[in-house]
Amino acid sequence: MKKKATLKEIANELGVSISTVSKALKGSTEISEETTDKIRAFAKLLHYRPNNIALSLKNRRTKTIGVIIPEIVHHFFSEVIQGIETYANERGYNVLIALSNESFDKEVFNIDTLASGSIDGFILSVSKGTLKRQDFHHLYETINQGMPIVLFDRQIPEISCDKVIVDDFRGSRRAVEALIESGCRHIALITTEDYVDVGFKRTQGYLDAHKKHGIPQNSDLILKVNDQFFSEDTLIPLQSSLKELFLLHPEIDGIFGVNEVYALTGMKVAQRMGYSIPGDIQVVGFTDGVLSKHAHPSLTSVKQHGHNIGREAVQMLIRRLESEEEGPFETKVLQTELVQRESTRFIN
Amino acid sequence: MKKKATLKEIANELGVSISTVSKALKGSTEISEETTDKIRAFAKLLHYRPNNIALSLKNRRTKTIGVIIPEIVHHFFSEVIQGIETYANERGYNVLIALSNESFDKEVFNIDTLASGSIDGFILSVSKGTLKRQDFHHLYETINQGMPIVLFDRQIPEISCDKVIVDDFRGSRRAVEALIESGCRHIALITTEDYVDVGFKRTQGYLDAHKKHGIPQNSDLILKVNDQFFSEDTLIPLQSSLKELFLLHPEIDGIFGVNEVYALTGMKVAQRMGYSIPGDIQVVGFTDGVLSKHAHPSLTSVKQHGHNIGREAVQMLIRRLESEEEGPFETKVLQTELVQRESTRFIN
DNA sequence: TTTCAACACGAAAACGTTTTCGAAGCGTTA
DNA sequence: TAACGCTTCGAAAACGTTTTCGTGTTGAAA
Numbered sequence: 006m007k008k009k010a011t012l013k014e015i016a017n018e019l020g021v022s023i024s025t026v027s028k029a030l031k032g033s034t035e036i037s038e039e040t041t042d043k044i045r046a047f048a049k050l051l052h053y054r055p056n057n058i059a060l061s062l063k064n065r066r067t068k069t070i071g072v073i074i075p076e077i078v079h080h081f082f083s084e085v086i087q088g089i090e091t092y093a094n095e096r097g098y099n100v101l102i103a104l105s106n107e108s109f110d111k112e113v114f115n116i117d118t119l120a121s122g123s124i125d126g127f128i129l130s131v132s133k134g135t136l137k138r139q140d141f142h143h144l145y146e147t148i149n150q151g152m153p154i155v156l157f158d159r160q161i162p163e164i165s166c167d168k169v170i171v172d173d174f175r176g177s178r179r180a181v182e183a184l185i186e187s188g189c190r191h192i193a194l195i196t197t198e199d200y201v202d203v204g205f206k207r208t209q210g211y212l213d214a215h216k217k218h219g220i221p222q223n224s225d226l227i228l229k230v231n232d233q234f235f236s237e238d239t240l241i242p243l244q245s246s247l248k249e250l251f252l253l254h255p256e257i258d259g260i261f262g263v264n265e266v267y268a269l270t271g272m273k274v275a276q277r278m279g280y281s282i283p284g285d286i287q288v289v290g291f292t293d294g295v296l297s298k299h300a301h302p303s304l305t306s307v308k309q310h311g312h313n314i315g316r317e318a319v320q321m322l323i324r325r326l327e328s329e330e331e332g333p334f335e336t337k338v339l340q341t342e343l344v345q346r347e348s349t350r351f352i353n
Numbered sequence: 354m355k356k357k358a359t360l361k362e363i364a365n366e367l368g369v370s371i372s373t374v375s376k377a378l379k380g381s382t383e384i385s386e387e388t389t390d391k392i393r394a395f396a397k398l399l400h401y402r403p404n405n406i407a408l409s410l411k412n413r414r415t416k417t418i419g420v421i422i423p424e425i426v427h428h429f430f431s432e433v434i435q436g437i438e439t440y441a442n443e444r445g446y447n448v449l450i451a452l453s454n455e456s457f458d459k460e461v462f463n464i465d466t467l468a469s470g471s472i473d474g475f476i477l478s479v480s481k482g483t484l485k486r487q488d489f490h491h492l493y494e495t496i497n498q499g500m501p502i503v504l505f506d507r508q509i510p511e512i513s514c515d516k517v518i519v520d521d522f523r524g525s526r527r528a529v530e531a532l533i534e535s536g537c538r539h540i541a542l543i544t545t546e547d548y549v550d551v552g553f554k555r556t557q558g559y560l561d562a563h564k565k566h567g568i569p570q571n572s573d574l575i576l577k578v579n580d581q582f583f584s585e586d587t588l589i590p591l592q593s594s595l596k597e598l599f600l601l602h603p604e605i606d607g608i609f610g611v612n613e614v615y616a617l618t619g620m621k622v623a624q625r626m627g628y629s630i631p632g633d634i635q636v637v638g639f640t641d642g643v644l645s646k647h648a649h650p651s652l653t654s655v656k657q658h659g660h661n662i663g664r665e666a667v668q669m670l671i672r673r674l675e676s677e678e679e680g681p682f683e684t685k686v687l688q689t690e691l692v693q694r695e696s697t698r699f700i701n
Numbered sequence: 702t703t704t705c706a707a708c709a710c711g712a713a714a715a716c717g718t719t720t721t722c723g724a725a726g727c728g729t730t731a
Numbered sequence: 732t733a734a735c736g737c738t739t740c741g742a743a744a745a746c747g748t749t750t751t752c753g754t755g756t757t758g759a760a761a
Contacts (some may be wrong), residue, residue: 009499011747023710027749036708052497058409058470059747062716067406069466077434078643101464102450104438118417118447122406122717123471149400151357215567247373269647276649295426299617301624301649361715370741375719407717410746470747635749 019047028083031145034186061122069099070322071124073115075132080265081292081311083345085157088315096123096323103217109134113143120147125326128318129237130158136200144220156317160202167321169314169337173203176341177210178217179284180289181261181300183343185218189287190260190324194227194251195243204345206289221233230267235332245276260288265296268304272348288348299336302347360398361465367395378403397500409470418670419472423455423480428678429612429659430478433505434689436663437476437481444671446473457482463482468495473674478490478506479583501673503666508550515669517662519683521551524655524689525558526565528637533566535699537607537635541598543572543591543611543615555611555639578615595622608636613644616652616667618694636696637643650695657689 013028016023021040029036029044030053036044061067070093074082077342086102093100103119105112112132119127128148136159144164148154155166184192193201194211198205208227215222228250249269251257260275262268268290272282278284282302290297293308317337325331345351366369369388375385377392377430401544406508409415418441422430424613434450448489451467453460460480467475475495483489484507486629493511498501504516519666542559545552556575563570576598580590595618601604608623616638620630628634630650641656665685671680693699 013747027708035709053493054469054494054498056470056747057466058406058415061406061470062410063748065716077425077431078428080426086425086452090454100451102452103448103559104434104450106438115447117402118405121402122409123403146400146402151400152401259685263362273647273649281424296643299614299644300647301621361717373740383739404717411718413746
């Protein structure tokens with residue numbers, strides 16, 4: 006690998022000082038036009054590029070935001086990143102992304118490497134591994150070290166920092182209410198285990214919708230999926246559980262999945278068993294992604310405006326980065342939207 | 354924002370020199386156990402974290418690989434990143450990801466910021482914007498500056514650097530041959546415009562399969578989609594074009610889409626018009642992603658082992674980073690795999 | 702001729718780290 | 732007592748920048 010050109014080399018070759026070269030390249034009026042031209046020409050010849058890392062050292066700022074997400078395939082996270090990117094760029098910040106793959110160790114590793122110099126602050130959604138372990142020392146350390154963090158999506162109440170989350174409870178309740186209002190009385194719920202905060206809240210919304218409408222809720226209709234290490238394989242056991250569920254409970258007339266894949270899998274299993282969607286069973290999912298749009302029939306979903314989440318997160322982070330005084334931490338709660346498609350026959 | 358603790362601060366507080374602190378924290382035997390313990394305790398108290406950026410300055414290496422991809426929602430790119438990550442980590446390298454969003458300007462911006470200090474080398478797939486513009490000055494500059502680049506997926510013949518690509522031609526030909534062998538005689542092709550290299554090659558494979566089997570090919574059955582700025586909206590015109598195509602050519606008995614969404618859209622339009630899949634029309638897509646698996650019926654696809662692509666790319670990059678002499682550039686061609694699902698009735 | 706401003710440039714510090722080399726202090730040995 | 736070796740630590744350079752504060756030269760004004 007060739008080594009990169011530096012100010013020093015240019016200065017030596019041209020018989021001027023380093024400062025002169027620096028000023029000339031920056032277009033300072035201090036340097037004569039003649040010298041400036043000469044230096045610029047030579048710099049171009051050597052393919053000179055300023056070394057930002059040295060700059061960061063000097064400025065003690067990198068103007069870069071680090072984003073750590075658990076998964077990259079999720080359409081939701083892609084949308085959030087999209088939002089983060091566009092808004093951060095507007096404000097003159099660069100964005101770097103790293104993946105935790107839902108693993109605690111990887112999350113710690115990524116935070117460590119990024120925290121030590123590369124970035125000014127974090128926007129992150131914690132991995133399932135971390136949630137399960139309930140070990141947040143790496144986050145505490147980072148915050149104590151003076152680097153601001155904005156958490157999004159998955160909540161950790163005991164950590165005090167800025168947060169931007171979605172109103173999972175109301176989003177979910179609204180969806181289940183819509184099912185109830187359009188006639189469903191036996192709604193199956195496909196959810197995660199309770200340690201995943203968003204899964205828990207969406208489950209609560211499901212329960213609350215029943216209570217609100219005075220509909221008895223049968224807890225046999227709730228299916229909790231263990232997917233700490235989510236992969237295609239977890240779908241196989243899920244499918245058989247679902248088949249069993251439908252066989253035991255032919256009265257089921259609605260399905261609510263706390264994410265896209267769960268809802269979709271529920272729909273597919275029902276279809277295979279001869280149910281018509283939305284004729285016999287109506288289906289709603291949480292998180293509106295490509296799968297919902299391309300499913301057959303397309304899936305009614307609770308949309309989480311990921312773009313806005315990203316935007317809010319960046320706003321909070323930059324405010325903290327660029328202000329000296331340390332105000333109280335905020336938690337921004339964003340509302341969802343119910344997007345109707347072919348898998349339901351809602352009235353309005 | 355609080356400022357971060359440094360070696361200097363610790364040294365001053367404890368009345369020792371910076372070198373002593375550095376050595377103590379690194380566990381050098383030079384420093385007495387007593388002093389070491391004292392320094393470490395104090396460092397922990399201050400939440401000290403070494404500033405890697407200063408280190409990179411010294412070492413002139415960051416041990417970090419920069420990855421730039423056009424889109425994050427693509428399942429294919431996610432898989433490649435997955436591969437890059439796991440293998441890079443094994444070799445002690447960190448991975449940073451940036452997005453170009455298929456935009457030339459954003460690609461240039463990202464390369465510029467990353468190239469100047471943050472990383473040792475690039476793995477990238479160029480944006481459609483860049484391909485259309487045919488402007489590669491930013492890549493040339495980076496290479497000339499001495500920073501190695503590995504290109505993947507989308508080819509640029511005129512740039513000399515390491516590349517890892519998929520055998521689009523043979524993958525596509527194989528898929529179309531399979532269609533022909535199972536009886537199709539009028540296969541519609543949904544492809545991109547020719548400036549997208551992979552689209553072009555897949556089109557060539559489609560044509561070659563016909564020639565090889567002596568089947569006349571009707572160019573009216575080829576639909577070229579303009580999707581430079583790909584969004585959900587481009588699907589609407591595509592759908593009407595497809596509808597028109599099927600109306601004009603009721604003889605169509607097969608569909609080959611050069612990507613997942615094209616194939617899927619073709620399938621959906623056909624289904625809406627009353628065709629049965631795979632009874633009346635068989636469908637094959639390129640790029641095997643979540644959509645293929647979850648479609649109804651699920652989609653037969655040409656799978657591009659993204660994980661392997663990532664692995665190969667990392668291997669090539671690290672080899673170049675860690676060896677002094679500059680060998681000739683290589684291009685690694687990976688083969689695809691035809692994954693059969695419900696949208697076809699292949700014989701074997 | 703003296704004085705002074707304008708102009709063009711250079712020296713050096715600073716950012717945070719690692720590492721090499723040297724040096725002080727102290728005990729041991731001949 | 733002198734020589735030596737070990738232990739423990741500090742000074743300083745280096746990485747590539749930017750920026751502040753000189754300093755020397757020139758030309759013109761007094």
